[in-house]
Amino acid sequence: MLERTHLTIIREVDRQGSLTAAANVLCLTQSALSHTVKKMEQQLGTAVWDREGRTLRLTQAGQYLLALANRVLPQMEHAEERMKQYAEGQRGTLRIGMECHPCYQWLLKVVSPYLARWPDVDVDVKQKFQFGGIGALFGYDIDILVTPDPLRKPGLRFEPVFxxxxxxxxxxxxxxxxxxxxxxxxxxxxxxxxxxxxxxxxxxxxxxxxxxxxxxxxxxxxxxxxxxxxxxxxxxxxxxxxxxxxxxxxxxxxxxxxxxxxxxxxKQIFLGVRETDAAIDYLKAFVELARQSDWNTTQEPLGQ
Structure with a gap:
């Protein structure tokens, strides 16, 4: 039976490049991790890695499981963090991805008043998602995507704000x-x-x-x-x-x-969110505050 532990191991070995390094991250001894890997492959009925000396290379089955791990684990980790926030009465962090080079200056005008109004919410802005933000939203790496060019996908909602x-x-x-x-x-x-x-x-x-x-x-x-x-x-x-x-x-x-x-x-700036998160209070508040940005009322109208 496929377990979460299997996906965690596969992802970490891929990230670290070796069983030894992955064992250190997972707080296991190398022998314990090797034993777990051997047992995992026996349970799955197929090899996950081909071993060439000390080098590990994912098999076709292993590549499939790695892709699955990269999709599923971030969602589970996000859900666990959300449950922890609920349990502790916290709201946590609003993670914003930027898919627009010049939008950072506009975003600063929104973040400042937002932090003042929501003192129990931290904001983390990630600018590495240049034109890769849709995958980041689906992968739960970010909660809001700032983009001038929304790509409509089932499960996502884009709100024009500026x-x-x-x-x-x-x-x-x-x-x-x-x-x-x-x-x-x-x-x-x-x-x-x-x-x-x-x-x-x-x-x-x-x-x-x-x-x-x-x-x-x-x-x-x-x-x-x-x-x-x-x-x-x-x-x-x-x-x-x-x-x-x-x-x-x-x-x-x-x-x-x-x-x-x-x-x-x-043009317009859009904020993209997952439909399942659209009703979250502090997320809705950010979208609404973005609509009220001072720049929304100072733009010169275009010619007709």
Missing amino acids: DYEQVLVVGRGHRLAQLPFVPPEELADEVLITYPVEIDRLDIYNQFLMPVNVMPKRHKIIETTDIMLQMVASGRGVAALPRWLVEEYAGKVAISPVRLGKRGIA
Whole structure:
């Protein structure tokens, strides 16, 4: 019979790379763990690892069980933590995953008042889920996903909380800075600076340039917002970012926002949650507070 202990061992051996290291993490002796592994394989009726000297390589059955362990164990651990919180009268930690490079500054405006209103809830922001947040939600690694591009899946709910405009960012002395809007062909001679994101997921490409078969002169990737905007201010290229973010930096860096096309590019920030968690009080409160963010009332309306 397959037991939770079996899945825990398989996951830990894979994480640590050896029985010895896994035994240390699991607080077992190596001989005890080896005996447990042998008994597990006998119970399952199949080998989980092929042994090549001291090296362990998962069999096909072992690979299946590892995938199962990576799906099931986080959910069980999450449920146990939730039960512990209920038993102790606590609410625990709200884990937020970021699938949006520039959204961090917006999130800070929400987290600060939230912590003040919910003193018994901690907040942990995980930025490693760049465009992998759906799996993190399903895997119970996070409780809320911040994304401008929701991927609708059964079992998940996405709430729009913030409307914004995607704009072109140029240096204040740039030739495009005084235009009311920028047509796509004007970017054919520009160096376009973006975050390290696939082109088909960048709005500047899929909503503005590619529909009219225009490409920038060069595409340059920069990971951090501050360096990106310093490059733009020094005339090394242009970028596409949310208007609210550009206006936040405009007082510190010599940059200007310009509308992308006559009608502009309208976007939204969504918060994704598991449907089974949507009624949790402190989670609902975070979503509602995000809707009330000051930036929601300060955005310039798009042209009609």
